[in-house]
Amino acid sequence: MIRALVAAALAGCFAAPSLSVAQVANGSTRDRLLVTPAWLVEHIDDSDLVVLQVGRKETYDNGHIPGARLVNFDAGALSAGHERADPLTLEMLPADALRQQLEALGISDRSRVVVVAADNYWSPSTRIVLTLDYAGLANVTWLDGGLKGWTDAGRPLSKDMPVVKAGSLSPLKLRPVIVDADFVRAHEHAPGFAIVDARARTFYDGIPMTMRGDGPPQKLGHIPGAVSAPFDLFAMGMGQGTQLKPADQLEAMFTAAGVKPGDTIIGYCHVGQQATAMLFAARTLGHDVLLYDGSFQDWQKRDLPVENPSAKKNR
């Protein structure tokens, strides 16, 4: 009782009472989030299995894992915002539209989904994993090594277009894994939370950009209190056949960045894509994760304060 009161009081110091509601329990274990090509070979004919390939359409047409369906990321599948005047805005779809698209891919309540990265679509593939987590789907995994892992295991590809029977999903119970700028501001330096910048270090450090003629001034640096863990450090093979690094290496990188075991990680990057790769790595260590989907572009537009390490050095 006393402990609960203390916790509540602590939370109250830092943010709205809703802080405690912010908890999503999406941390997991590596075993539950990652499957190996060998596992997939064994389960490829399971009736509840849905394999989603994330990559170029041309690659898919030239040969995919038998039965796999294409998530046409280039055409804006499973994401919103491309139809706006601003074509980059990467946002989550409204629940109804998301459910429809998932059903069209053949996903049902009981499906076991395996997300496969093709080409170099690593961060798009982790974005899809996070999207499925947001959709409330429980049984979603990522194929370690992607499409190349499958072919390296000696398995054939198919050019046959799978006949997809539409799935049947209950109305989605969206999980609150997406947060906004207010939430991030309220959690700067909040205990139990780590704001992690997944962009390449040069952006975190605020190294000035190339001259852009007389373009609008840019904000350089990072969200106050954020630590740096660039997304590309968590994987081996940035192109074809991306594999997640071993757990001890992932852990060492988060520790070096200043993330503590048990921290809920709030990830951001440029627009909300690279961060999902870092967040996926964090989830395999058991961290609960949240995505600031607007990311630094939104932060900059709102003219919110930044910390700029390179400006400090030059002072």
Next chain:
Amino acid sequence: MKGLISAAAMFAVVLAPLSAQVANGSTRDTLVVAPAWLAQHLHDPNLVVLQIGSKDAYDRGHIPGARYADWMELHTMSDKAEDLTLEMPPAAAIHDALESFGVSDNSRVVLYASDGQWTQATRVLLTFDYAGLSNVSVLDGGLKGWTAAGQPLSKDTPVPSKGHLAPLKTRPIVVDADFVASHEHAPRFAIVDARITAFYDGTRAGGKPPKAGHIPGALSAPFDAFTTDDGRLKPASEIAAIFANAGVKPGDTVVGYCHIGQQATAMLFAARTLGHNVLLYDGSFEDWSRRDLPVENPKEKK
């Protein structure tokens, strides 16, 4: 503090345009003129013909009435280690340089290259586009195409006259590393590497310091693939095939880069003639490698 983290709050967030939209795609007819067309319009009062290339070549003979445009005046050039080699100067400097070339607000400008300096001409054309001046074309085949068409040359230097330009309204067609990193795999954008294939595929290392490979997600369309041996733009169908093979889709905005931001302008010019909107990552691979940003190296995959 209602629903800080609710899904509803997320949909209320209206993001800033992450990229200002430019509509600089055009048609081949507006961007390329034939020697015969130029011969007919050579005496139009608002026509400004500019020769790009070496001053020596200009002095040896140029299209009658053409002025020499010193390419160097439209760039910041640096060989200092801490600077990027070639960058877009501030708008005021471009404004003054263009006026000194005799360009006014109502000018119809035709650029052409001597000495095979096609990429210099396309870089200058992109600079005009950046400066917000759209009535600019390139002479197909350059100086060689002009003489091959049996047209005369002149050694007379036209009387210099300064143009009058309103303050430039620059267009946001030059992007930086942050923009490029934000658009890896972005729907409706294609990042295109215009360096020769050996740099793209990691056989040779480019950049300062040298790094083998290319920007993640970039496609390959080498700058020299778009012109014929005699320096003319290839037919539209061939150009379309090159982009299609590279993986660029119709309607994509093409974000171009190369070593320092010059070769890419030739590729971007070809893309514009198909109607693509184009953006230049001016810092190019030089800037990318200096920032130690992630690269994909196809050679490493083997």
